[in-house]
Amino acid sequence: MTALVLASGSASRRAILDKACVPFTIDPADIDEGAVKAGFAGTPAELALELARQKALAVSPRQAGKLVLGADQVLEFEGRAYDKSRDEAEARARLIMLRGRTHALVGGLVLACDGQIVWQHQSRCEMHVRNVSDSFLDRYMRDAGSILTAGVGGYAYEGLGAQLFERVEGDFFSVLGLPLLPLLDALRQHGVLEG
Numbered sequence: 001m002t003a004l005v006l007a008s009g010s011a012s013r014r015a016i017l018d019k020a021c022v023p024f025t026i027d028p029a030d031i032d033e034g035a036v037k038a039g040f041a042g043t044p045a046e047l048a049l050e051l052a053r054q055k056a057l058a059v060s061p062r063q064a065g066k067l068v069l070g071a072d073q074v075l076e077f078e079g080r081a082y083d084k085s086r087d088e089a090e091a092r093a094r095l096i097m098l099r100g101r102t103h104a105l106v107g108g109l110v111l112a113c114d115g116q117i118v119w120q121h122q123s124r125c126e127m128h129v130r131n132v133s134d135s136f137l138d139r140y141m142r143d144a145g146s147i148l149t150a151g152v153g154g155y156a157y158e159g160l161g162a163q164l165f166e167r168v169e170g171d172f173f174s175v176l177g178l179p180l181l182p183l184l185d186a187l188r189q190h191g192v193l194e195g
């Protein structure tokens with residue numbers, strides 16, 4: 001069986017793989033995401049894929065013979081890419097910007113082995129946010145916790161964040177940052193999981 005390495009520090013991604021009983025080790029990528037974003041001229045979806053590629057290729061050389069998974073997720077709103085909020089004030093301003101509107105969570109997923117990309121996948125989820133009231137937002141900010149800056153949208157869709165939405169079009173796991181089903185298929189193809 002081939003060993004899988006998750007090149008991510010994301011608690012969400014780790015939890016999804018753990019709950020799906022996928023065997024893996026963790027070796028977070030140490031790339032300068034800011035530098036990649038500063039000079040990037042593509043779409044938010046292309047940026048997410050490029051960041052996932054760079055994370056997988058940064059870790060692969062030190063994980064000889066293993067399958068390395070790089071992932072990234074970007075919030076796209078009106079054609080612009082947004083990263084995680086730096087603090088609660090920014091998270092609140094972000095939610096005010098997004099309420100009553102639709103944004104997308106776009107994701108990139110890449111598997112690399114010995115410095116070569118062997119599989120990649122892109123995901124897109126349309127997130128229709130309720131026009132929440134200021135009083136709702138006050139309560140949300142009080143109760144949301146660390147996801148305000150740990151999650152790209154400032155919400156945990158599997159938790160309190162669900163109350164933000166009137167409709168979501170897309171795969172549940174992709175919203176959380178890891179398109180699990182296409183990944184499981186790739187892991188079976190590459191000998192990490194049995195068929």
Ligand SMILES: Nc1nc2c(ncn2[C@H]2C[C@H](O)[C@@H](COP(=O)(O)OP(=O)(O)OP(=O)(O)O)O2)c(=O)[nH]1
Binds near residue numbers: 152
């Ligand atoms: N639990 C949870 N996490 C979410 C949700 N939506 C987005 N996220 C998380 C997944 C990722 O950890 C994060 C997206 O940011 P990135 O793709 O840059 O990953 P992150 O910096 O966390 O880790 P990495 O760069 O892979 O080491 O947001 C959600 O609804 N629930």
